[in-house]
Amino acid sequence: MKTPQIHTNDYRDTLSNVTQTGKRIWIYPRIEIGQFYKLRTVVAWVLLALLFGLPWLNINGQPAFLFNVLERKFIFFGVVFFPQDFHLVAIGLITFMVFVMLFTVVFGRIWCGWACPQTIFMEMLFRKIEVLIEGDHNAQRRLDAAPLNWEKIGKKTLKHSLFFALSFLIANTFLAYLIGKNELLRLIGEPLALHWGKLASLLIFTSVFYFVFARFRELVCIVVCPYGRLQGVLLDKKSIVVAYDWLRGEPRGKKSNAVEAPTKGSCIDCHICVQVCPTGIDIRNGTQLECIGCTACIDACDHVMDKINEPRGLIRYASLEGITKQEKGLLSVRVLAYSAVLVGLLGVLGYLLTTRSAFELTLMRTPGLTYQRQPNGQVSNLYSLQLVNKSTAAATVTLKIKDNAGVIRLIGNASVVAASEVANLSFFIDKTPAQLRSGNQTVEVEIWMNNALSETLSTSFLAP
Ligand code: SF4
């Protein structure tokens, strides 16, 4: 049995984009338009349309998504969440973490290559602008090496201006998720002089995005991203990753004549898979932390295989075990079982969200007070009721005592709770002496919302 043939161990203790002296090596990835690139482009445009479009979408009069941390108001798919829903958020986060881990164990870095905003912005927007203005990888290299002239100044100015404008758009989009489109439009519509502080914050975020996509680039994935650092502990030999089939590819090298050909593997050592890699690694060294699963090397190698009349798939989605056993399919029992668990987890989360009650009610006797004796001989206790209306419509509140042994007297007339708002109602319960059973008795209060019984809450009633 062949084992992965490593031609150099340098990659283990060096970064592909840093020299021995710590200087950055700028990566000029060659763009190969293959079947995966085309598919990723379609996925990217759908995700970009969602990312830029969702803040402008309303569901039942509410923003579809809102993450207003300052006002502690969160909306997912038009469903409003309050601090009272913290348990759901906690369960949701735990479910999400388990989902991410299981997903990574089975499918490796598919998220990074196909759905991560960093990859999509970099490869599908900023990189395309760069290629459009400066040309392909060779032209970019020549331009950077060229002395400063008007052509270089013009191209660099145009590129960086577009980069900054795009970063400003991205920063505004994230701001719309934080404060909502109405607030964003209000800020844009008002004179700048009123919002210097907010504009400054926006420009800081814009500068961060600009720096990330203009200069920092692949270092985000290699150095900063915590998900990337987790790969080492999450992946195992059954995880599906972008992998080089060393059994088929080795021994690598050019097949210069018919005698040499049978002694060589499929890899002709053309290095095109390295040239296309946005993180500058050689996938033939095996799975590496720097691999973001972008599939560029699959497309590149498939094109090479087409040219030398060999079957595609020398670099492909596969697990280490799959390559060792030369299995072609990806759908193992484990993949199906884990996928079932992932669907189950999403189902649990969906169930929790969809069965969440529309109202949250908290009833308590006003602290510090006991009872009041009324001139007509009745005894009164004061209560406060907090109502959280999580629905998207206003709700009318009606209160009743379950056994009708007493009367509810609302203080004020605030019996309507606006959509997605919290209201506090105060009311007395009055009991006649005949309705008093003991000095401390239990009262059950029915809370009707929009003429439907929402909940029956128990509280105590104090009497002489
Ligand atoms: S592109 Fe394919 S053939 Fe060329 S070096 Fe990479 S693995 Fe080998």
Ligand code: SF4
């Ligand atoms: S090794 Fe291949 S899949 Fe991984 S980042 Fe490089 S080009 Fe993309």
